[in-house]
Amino acid sequence: MIFRDRKEAGELLAQAILKRFDGELVDPIVVAIPRGGVVVAEPIAEKLGAPIDLVIPRKIGAPFNEEFAIGAVTEDGTVLINPTITPEFAARLGITEEYIRRKAAEEIAEIERRRKKYLSGFGRVPKEGRDVILVDDGIATGLTVKAAIASLRKEKPRRIILAVPVMPAEKVGEFKELVDDLVVLYAPVEFSAVGQFYYDFSQTSDEEVIEILKRNRMSFNL
Structure with a gap:
């Protein structure tokens, strides 16, 4: 299964969510x-006739190799460490508690900068007691999505429904344990990267994000 682009993936996910829950959602909010x-x-x-809010997890890169994620952090300070990082491996890479605290603080500052840029003039949407549909364009390792789930739990939603177009088959059971429900359109056994399942996986610009959020928020007067 290959999606034309992210918009088509979202349309197909919307159909699957409506079919699965059929009017059972309580005051839903889509968190992207x-x-x-x-x-x-x-x-x-x-x-769904729902507002969109953001959760912005950021990976914590390893010393001398920022692309290798040793953990992830969200704006409320939730830090998740990559389970493959053993104490011995951390020592070899020079990963200390002080390093993680420092890098987490840097990433939290970047998260706040992005949130202000994307949602300038718009406030947060309360999530307590509501059905939260957490959305991304796909899951590979899933570390940042796990951090996002942990962060959202603190806001006391009624339930968290993770909705993604594609993820590895080996991750399905793991994520079912982390959320209240999972909607995934395609979970192949052979998986190397999310982009391989899109004809168009070009980078989304900040301007596109801002425009989508503005359209959505203005329709709800938020």
Whole structure:
């Protein structure tokens, strides 16, 4: 299964969510992970008549190799460490508690900068007692999505429904344990990267994210 683009993936996810829950959702809110997740979220929010909010997890890179994620952090300070990082491996890479605290603080500052940029003039949407549909354009390792789930739990939603177009088959059981419900359109055994399941996986711009959020928020006067 290959999606034309993120918009089509969002439209198909919206159909699957409506079929699965059929009017059972309680005061739903769509929470997207920028940037690509916002494009996927828009058709879902339109179908559900729901506002969009953001959760912005950021990976914590290893010393001398920022691309290798040793953990992830969200704006409320939730830090998740990559379970593959053993104490011995951390010592070899020079990963200390002080390093993690420092890098987490740097990433939290970046998260706040992005939130202000994306949602300038718009406030947060309360999630307590509501059904939260957490959306991204796909899951590979899933570390940042796990951090997002842990962060959202602190806001006391009625339930968290993770909705993604694609993820590895080996991750399905793991994520079912982390959320209240999971909607995934395609979970192949052979999986190397999210982008391989899209004809168009071009990078989403900040401007596109801002425009989607502005359209959505103005329709709700938020």
